[in-house]
Amino acid sequence: MAKSSTQIRFDNLVSGKLWPLFKELDYKRRGNNFRQYFADEGWGRILNVQKSAWNDPCSIQFTINVGIYLLEAERVNNWGRVSAERFLEPDCLVRKRIGRLIGEKPDRWYELTPESPVDVIEQEVLADVRAYALPFLQQVQSTDDIIRGLLKEKWPNDADGIRAAFMYGYQVEALQWLEVELAATIYQHRKTDLLKLKTQLLSGVL
Structure with a gap:
């Protein structure tokens, strides 16, 4: 056509x-x-x-x-x-x-x-x-530019961003971001998911 x-x-x-x-x-x-x-x-x-x-x-x-x-x-x-x-x-x-x-x-x-x-x-x-x-x-x-931008903006989906920042060598910053999200949430299911992510990061099981 x-x-x-x-x-x-x-x-x-x-x-x-x-x-x-x-x-x-x-x-x-x-x-x-x-x-x-x-x-x-x-x-x-x-x-x-x-x-x-x-x-x-x-x-x-x-x-x-x-x-x-x-x-x-x-x-x-x-x-x-x-x-x-x-x-x-x-x-x-x-x-x-x-x-x-x-x-x-x-x-x-x-x-x-x-x-x-x-x-x-x-x-x-x-x-x-x-x-x-x-x-x-x-x-x-560079990959560092991407992760630094991610940590500055705290976006997109926080779980994906936190996991990526941790994997690319920004472990301290990723865990700090995770703690901010934990403190901010009022939803139990989200808190459960973030605590599971924290355990995975600290154990090295991704």
């Missing part, structure tokens, strides 16, 4: 506008994912252009996701599974949407329709990627 004019405009935005930015930085492309993986250190960066599940040929809504991937974090948090150079944004330890990077609530979604001005949408997407997504990704230069 032939693509609609809106679908063609979306493809041109991804291929002709966004992809050249990342290609110059030695990212690899697969579909709407631009990915860079450092095999020797086991970490990577990714930008994903996510289309809404409710799109139709004449109306395409989409947003921008970014992620920072740590191979050993995926292994320990996902029962031994690793994606390595095939990782996607959902496999990342650190995941953010463009709206979060900008500081907006709710998330920012862009829309292409036959009536939407192409230049305006392109300029808005490119400006946001250049101002927020790329700087966020490119500020990370």
Whole structure:
């Protein structure tokens, strides 16, 4: 089936506008994912252009996701599974949407329709990627950068973050983070889970 004019405009935005930015930085492309993986250190960066599940040929809504991937974090948090150079944004330890990077609530979604001005949408997407997504990704230069950022922000899912920080050599800081979470929770089931995690970390059984 032939693509609609809106679908063609979306493809041109991804291929002709966004992809050249990342290609110059030695990212690899697969579909709407631009990915860079450092095999020797086991970490990577990714930008994903996510289309809404409710799109139709004449109306395409989409947003921008970014992620920072740590191979050993995926292994320990996902029962031994690793994606390595095939990782996607959902496999990342650190995941953010463009709206979060900008500081907006709710998330920012862009829309292409036959009536939407192409230049305006392109300029808005490119400006946001250049101002927020790329700087966020490119500020990370090592696994230490990832863990230090994680400890500073105390995000994402605390159990995954604590486990990853501990594994990457920040044992004291990880346990301090865990104690903060223990003190803050009012839910018994969550306290039980955190105490179990603490036992695992101290025993070395991950």
